[in-house]
Amino acid sequence: MKDADGGDSPILNFVDFLIEAIELGEFEMVKQMANNDYKAALKRDSSLYEKVNQICMKKFDGKTIKAENPMAAMMSQMMGGMGGGAR
Numbered sequence: 001m002k003d004a005d006g007g008d009s010p011i012l013n014f015v016d017f018l019i020e021a022i023e024l025g026e027f028e029m030v031k032q033m034a035n036n037d038y039k040a041a042l043k044r045d046s047s048l049y050e051k052v053n054q055i056c057m058k059k060f061d062g063k064t065i066k067a068e069n070p071m072a073a074m075m076s077q078m079m080g081g082m083g084g085g086a087r
Contacts, residue, residue: 010041011048018052027060034065 014033021030034042034052042049053065 010038014038014041018055022055022059025060027056027063030056030060031063031065035067 017033018030021027021033030052034049034056042052049065056063056065
């Protein structure tokens with residue numbers, strides 16, 4: 001998609017993609033695009049990435065595009081495995 005100056009706009013392209021992905025229920029594709037393909041464009045304005053995340057949380061049942069902290073994931077996995085023991 002072209003911006004007001006006639007050049008290609010990564011943000012407008014991402015918004016077009018985001019709308020289509022929401023309609024198709026393609027959360028993983030949105031996450032991939034936000035964190036890799038359009039990461040630089042979304043990080044130009046710090047609130048933009050957060051707004052996209054809020055949209056995803058609303059449209060994809062609370063799922064977040066934010067990358068999980070590896071240490072938190074490891075702790076969660078360890079704690080989850082501890083609660084299933086015999087009584």
